[in-house]
Amino acid sequence: MILLPQQTWQAVVTQLQSAKKVMIVSHQSPDADTIGSQLALFDALQNMGIAVRMCNSDHVPRICRYLPCSAQIEVGKSPDVSDIDTMIAVDAGAKSRLGFDAAFFEGKTLINIDHHASNPLYADINVVNADYCATGAMIFDLIQHLGQALTKNSAVALYAAILTDTASFQVERVSADVHRMVAILIEAGAEPAVAAHHIYDSQPLARVSLLTLTLQTLTTAHAGRSVWLHVNQDMLDKTGVALEDTEGFIDFGRSIDGVEVVIFIRPDQDKRWKVSFRGKHGRDVAALAAQLGGGGHRYAAGCAVSGTLEEVYAQLHAVVDDTFS
């Protein structure tokens, strides 16, 4: 079954059929969609006899370390890529999201496979389609267009990608066909209980301590229609939790009745802050994020902002207040 038959993959297939050495890269602060897509495509290209490597600018997050071959992902901002002819970016909504400098891509054919509507088509070959619920679902289609079988390794990786990017099959883009695709992944060896254990049911106790502190920062505005929460460096130091483990905290804000926009702020590098947005009830948070130089999906987006935490709140309020006026 091809999930979206109207999507053409010919340019990608042609490039990969003549590729000799391929590098697959994920976005910075990788999530399970980018890592799962990377691993499944790695598996398919290996089975085609292509020499393929994976390298990311950030390390593999805890919830993805159970995925087969995840230990083979190289980590670093300047790996030796002198012999690489083709690079594939998966789930990266902008070239800057890859975290490598421009020299990394020089002289290579870059392929951009992504489902963020705000993607500016930054590569030589772009397959960008926001109708896909996850980049993992795109790789599901691509593997078939490459004439490859769905192996257990790729099914396990794609299941993790789709499970997490659909918030456990809760978002609008989850169609009957998405469930049919998931049925095929399970038949090929994906195990939902194993995935749930690693992704949702094995968090460190310290993460719950940090969540407790984070929920104490929760405030509301706009008559309860916006919810705000943050993590600061002090809270991370106190609990010893890695920044990546704040993934999912924003969902507690979204779960509140009557909320339309959730804003979650956490530290980023170089005195910057990473801001995530979640939307509900028709609120387009991608448009909000775009006003601050970011992007994303209608109901899940993000941007980076500089300043003190107070200044960041003020900058964000200026934009968010506007949408409620």
Ligand SMILES: [Mn+2]
């Ligand atoms: Mn994604």
